[in-house]
Structures are given as structure tokens and as C-alpha cells.
Amino acid sequence: MNAPLPVLNDPPRDEPERSLILDPRTYEQALKCVHCGLCLPACPTYVLTGHEADSPRGRIQLMRGMVDGAIELTPAVREHLDLCLDCRGCETACPSGVIYHELIEETRWRMEQKGQAPLSFQGRVMRWLSMNLFVHPTRLKLAVLPARLMQKIGLYALLRKTGLFKLLPMQFRKMEQMLPAQGKLWPARLPQRMEPLNKAEGQPRRVGFFAGCIGSVMFDTPNRQAVELLAAAGAEVLIPHAQVCCGAIHHHSGAPTPAAVMAKRNIDVFLPKDGPGVEFITTNIAGCGAMLHEYDHLLRDDPEYAPRAKEFVKRVKDISVVLLELGLPKMNHPVNRTVTYHEACHLVHGQKVSGPPRQLLAKIPGLKLVPLPESDLCCGAAGTYNLTQPQMATALAERKLSNIATTNAEICATGNVGCAMHIQSEAAARGQKITVVHPVQLLHEAVFGK
Ligand code: SF4
Ligand code: SF4
Numbered sequence: 001m002n003a004p005l006p007v008l009n010d011p012p013r014d015e016p017e018r019s020l021i022l023d024p025r026t027y028e029q030a031l032k033c034v035h036c037g038l039c040l041p042a043c044p045t046y047v048l049t050g051h052e053a054d055s056p057r058g059r060i061q062l063m064r065g066m067v068d069g070a071i072e073l074t075p076a077v078r079e080h081l082d083l084c085l086d087c088r089g090c091e092t093a094c095p096s097g098v099i100y101h102e103l104i105e106e107t108r109w110r111m112e113q114k115g116q117a118p119l120s121f122q123g124r125v126m127r128w129l130s131m132n133l134f135v136h137p138t139r140l141k142l143a144v145l146p147a148r149l150m151q152k153i154g155l156y157a158l159l160r161k162t163g164l165f166k167l168l169p170m171q172f173r174k175m176e177q178m179l180p181a182q183g184k185l186w187p188a189r190l191p192q193r194m195e196p197l198n199k200a201e202g203q204p205r206r207v208g209f210f211a212g213c214i215g216s217v218m219f220d221t222p223n224r225q226a227v228e229l230l231a232a233a234g235a236e237v238l239i240p241h242a243q244v245c246c247g248a249i250h251h252h253s254g255a256p257t258p259a260a261v262m263a264k265r266n267i268d269v270f271l272p273k274d275g276p277g278v279e280f281i282t283t284n285i286a287g288c289g290a291m292l293h294e295y296d297h298l299l300r301d302d303p304e305y306a307p308r309a310k311e312f313v314k315r316v317k318d319i320s321v322v323l324l325e326l327g328l329p330k331m332n333h334p335v336n337r338t339v340t341y342h343e344a345c346h347l348v349h350g351q352k353v354s355g356p357p358r359q360l361l362a363k364i365p366g367l368k369l370v371p372l373p374e375s376d377l378c379c380g381a382a383g384t385y386n387l388t389q390p391q392m393a394t395a396l397a398e399r400k401l402s403n404i405a406t407t408n409a410e411i412c413a414t415g416n417v418g419c420a421m422h423i424q425s426e427a428a429a430r431g432q433k434i435t436v437v438h439p440v441q442l443l444h445e446a447v448f449g450k
Contacts, residue, residue: 019073020066026106030064032098033057039090039100044378044396045083053080056090056100063107073111081107083392085382086252088349092376101350102297105252112254131250131258197227198236207235207322208270208278210292212417213245215285219417222437225444226284226319232329232447235322238278240269247298248291252383256298263295264305267312281315282322284438286416287383290350292316318347319440320356320415331446334366339442340409341369342400342423343376344416357415357439364446372412373403381422397426404434413439 022030039056040046046055053062059081065071081104090100132139198204207230211223230237243266247259271277283289293316295309302309317325341358348354354376361369380386380396400423404412412434414420424436 018067018069019071020063020107020110022063022067022103022106022110026102027064027067029099029103030060030067032096033060033064033094034096035061036095038095039093042089042093042377044085044087044089044380045392047377048392048395048399049083051080053077054083056094056098059084060098060100060103063103066107078111081111083389085345085378085380085385085389085392087345087378087382089345089376089378092349092352105254105256108252108254109256110254131253131255196236196238197231199231200234200236204234204236205280205326206278207237207326208281209237209239210243210246210266210270210281210283210285210288211239212283212285212288215283215288215417218421219284219438222284222440226282226438226440229323229329229440229443229447230282230319230326233323233326235326242269246288246291248287249384251291251294251298259291260298260302263298263309264302266292267295267305267308271308271312271315273308277315279315280317280322280325281312282317282319284319284415284417284440286318286344286347286350286353287418289316289318290346293351318351318353318356318415320360321353323360323440323443324356328360328363328443329447331363331365331443333446333449335364335442335446336366337411337442338368338370338407338409339411339413340372340404340407341375341439342372342379342404342412342414342419344414344419345376345378345382347415348376353415357413360443361413361439364442367442367446370407370409372407372409374399375403379419379423381416381418383418386418386422393422394426397422398430401427401430401432401434405432410435411442412436413442415439 035057037055037057043055046052046058048054052058062071062077062080066073066077071077084104086101086104088101091098094100209223209227209230212219215223227237227239244262246266247262250256250262251259270281281292283292293313296306296313299305299309339361341361343354343357347357358369361367377399378396379400380393382393386393386397404423404427410433412423414423414436415438417438420436420438423434427434427436
């Protein structure tokens with residue numbers, strides 16, 4: 001007779017008490033680590049602190065130790081785990097194929113479930129805002145409305161000058177600092193619903209556009225430009241209005257159940273059961289794209305959605321990949337600027353997309369693309385990390401900006417809304433002159449002019 005399988009939440013009495021219980025499939029990731037340390041130089045928090053406990057190898061040991069009952073979950077341990085950006089730089093560097101993000105994400109979920117080491121008051125407020133405001137574009141638009149109005153009449157700049165905002169706790173100061181200046185990332189008007197676009201004759205390739213929740217408010221201009229570029233490249237672009245947040249904020253904050261609900265909704269919307277769906281599901285936002293790629297993992301135990309999630313993931317492609325695949329429209333307008341490229345973690349490490357954005361930029365007439373040192377090291381944005389860990393986020397932004405300064409570029413292109421807002425706002429706070437844009441903004445200029 002087969003021995004009964006161990007019950008996940010009920011360790012035998014003679015085993016030490018464990019601070020953490022992980023799905024055995026996730027725990028296996030910790031066992032794959034051979035402690036070689038090759039991931040250390042790729043880890044932004046280790047690079048900055050030099051502490052083993054702030055490295056991937058150290059954190060894996062902490063999580064494994066908690067599962068084995070050798071390490072207790074103390075506030076210090078929690079701090080080292082919380083400081084992780086979930087940037088996945090360690091995964092790219094790891095020769096043993098440790099899928100680190102599965103470990104840290106499940107650990108966060110289990111800690112949240114058990115109410116272990118609860119968050120500070122400010123942390124709880126941030127968590128509430130992330131899950132109840134940021135993921136709802138209409139609520140977010142309404143929330144930023146007063147700031148936009150104040151910007152328009154000049155009151156905002158005045159308030160900034162008084163130094164009043166400096167009295168806010170750091171997390172809220174950071175949130176205020178990230179509001180884009182009018183006319184930069186966000187346009188003068190409030191974003192309206194985007195409509196499908198098809199300029200192609202015959203039987204065009206069908207592309208579903210995923211706008212993102214924060215992206216559809218803060219990245220409205222690049223989103224519209226991406227849709228115009230896709231249509232000019234011969235695609236029929238569908239923008240289903242029933243799409244919802246990708247679930248990344250919930251998933252990365254230890255709330256996989258609502259994330260799974262959102263994943264199922266997006267699968268139903270882009271790949272309906274009773275139709276062929278779209279050929280590609282594309283997005284301008286690396287963070288969303290990486291999360292859409294996770295749907296097969298998130299829904300692996302759901303008998304109905306697991307096979308559909310696999311099919312969905314196959315069709316998710318970053319905008320740079322889809323534009324290269326479709327073939328770029330004619331570029332008649334030279335963009336005579338020096339540009340450097342920052343690799344968003346969730347594009348380079350999360351989706352392993354590194355070459356395509358650079359290839360696109362290199363094709364733009366007049367544009368001089370210059371390499372950025374440490375281009376794949378996290379800038380500190382990492383979803384809502386810059387709000388929950390503002391000190392580390394700021395230190396990483398400073399490092400990124402110093403690297404950008406060495407290139408003498410006037411523009412930094414990057415494929416993620418969070419990186420763009422973070423780098424731009426930190427540059428403004430330091431008085432460093434750099435314009436941060438999405439690569440599609442430069443392509444759009446080259447195709448359609450200013
Ligand atoms: S995900 Fe990023 S911050 Fe976290 S351990 Fe890996 S490299 Fe370090
Ligand atoms: S590179 Fe991979 S195997 Fe080596 S220490 Fe890091 S996580 Fe472990």
C-alpha cells in the first residue's frame with residue numbers, strides 16, 4: 001500500500017514547529033539552489049547593502065530554514081524578505097534554474113494568511129490603496145483629478161514650493177513626487193476609453209491590447225500611440241472593455257485569490273470559450289505582461305482554466321515583440337536625439353525580452369542609441385515597492401540616474417510605466433535633466449511625426 005501523502009498544513013508531532021509551510025512544488029525551488037552565489041551581483045539589494053541576508057541565496061536560506069523549522073520568523077527575517085524587490089534579476093543569473101519569484105511570492109502569501117509579522121500602519125494604508133484604488137482605473141482617475149486641476153491652475157507648483165508636502169510621511173511624499181508633470185507622461189485631458197482600431201484591408205492579424213489599470217491612466221498617451229502603431233503595422237486592434245487589472249499588485253502582495261479571479265476574467269475576455277480569440281495579447285507595460293505570463297502557474301490547479309491559461313500565456317507578447325513580428329510601418333520622420341535604454345525587470349527578467357526594444361529603437365532614423373551601464377539592474381520602482389520601501393527605492397533610483405548621466409543621453413526609454421514614473425520623478429527631485437519615455441513614443445514620432 002502507498003504511504004499517505006503528508007498533509008500540507010499539519011506537520012507530524014515529532015517534526016520541529018515550522019514558521020512557514022510551502023507547497024512542496026514551491027519548496028523544490030529552494031532545494032534546487034546550490035549556493036553558488038552567481039546571483040549575488042545581479043541582486044540590487046545585495047549590491048547596495050552587501051548583506052548575505054539581502055541576497056537571493058540568503059533569502060532562499062531564510063525561507064528554507066523557516067520551512068525546515070530551523071529559523072523563526074522574527075521581525076529581522078521579515079525585513080530581509082520585505083526588502084526583496086521581486087525583480088527576478090537572480091533568476092536570469094541562476095545556472096540551476098531556481099524560479100525564485102515563486103518562492104518569495106508564496107512566502108508573502110502564507111505570511112499574510114497567518115497574519116505573521118503584520119505591516120506597519122503606513123504599510124497597511126499603502127496596501128489598502130494599492131488594492132482598492134490603483135487597480136481601478138475609474139477610481140484612480142477620480143483620485144488624481146484634484147492634483148490635475150491644481151496643476152492646471154498652477155496651485156500645485158505653489159504648494160510644492162511651500163515645502164508642505166515635505167511634512168508627509170515618506171511613502172506619501174513618494175506618491176506625491178511620482179505624479180507626472182502635465183504634458184509629460186499624461187495628457188492635458190483625462191484619459192477616455194480607448195476604441196478598437198483597424199486600418200488594414202483584407203484579413204488583418206487580430207491583436208488584443210491590454211491597457212493595464214495604472215497604465216490606462218498614467219500611460220494613456222503611450223497606450224494610444226501603441227494602438228496606432230499596431231494598426232499602421234497592419235493589425236486589427238481589439239481593446240476589450242471588459243478587461244480588468246492583470247492581478248500583479250494582489251499576486252505580489254500575498255493575495256493570490258483575487259489575482260486568480262482577475263486572471264480568469266481576462267482569459268474569458270481575450271480568449272472566449274466560444275471563439276478563436278486574438279492572435280496576440282500585447283501590452284506596453286512590462287509589469288502587466290509578466291503577470292499575464294504567470295496565469296498558467298496561478299491557475300495550474302484549476303481544472304477548467306489550467307489548459308486555457310496555458311493557451312493564453314502562449315499568446316502574450318510584449319509590444320516590442322509584436323511590432324517586430326508585424327513589421328514596422330514606414331518611418332519618415334527622423335528623431336535626432338541621443339537615447340539610452342533602461343531594461344524594466346519584468347521585461348528582461350520576467351519575460352526574457354531584451355533585444356526587441358533595442359532593435360526597434362535602432363531602426364529609428366536619426367536616433368543615436370547609447371548603451372546604459374547596469375541597464376538590467378532594477379531602478380527601484382518594482383510595482384508598489386517604491387511606496388512601501390522608499391529608502392531602498394530612492395537609493396536604487398540614484399544609482400540608475402548616475403548611470404544614465406554617464407551616457408550623456410537626453411532621453412531614457414523604458415518599457416514599463418512604473419519605471420518611467422519612478423526614474424522621471426527622482427530625476428526631477430534631483431534637478432537632473434532627462435526625459436523618460438516608452439520606446440513606442442519614439443517610434444510613433446518616427447512614423448507619424450510630432
Ligand atoms: S528578486 Fe531581485 S531583489 Fe529579490 S532576491 Fe532576486 S535579485 Fe534580489
Ligand atoms: S545562482 Fe541560483 S543556485 Fe546559485 S546561489 Fe543563486 S539561487 Fe542559488
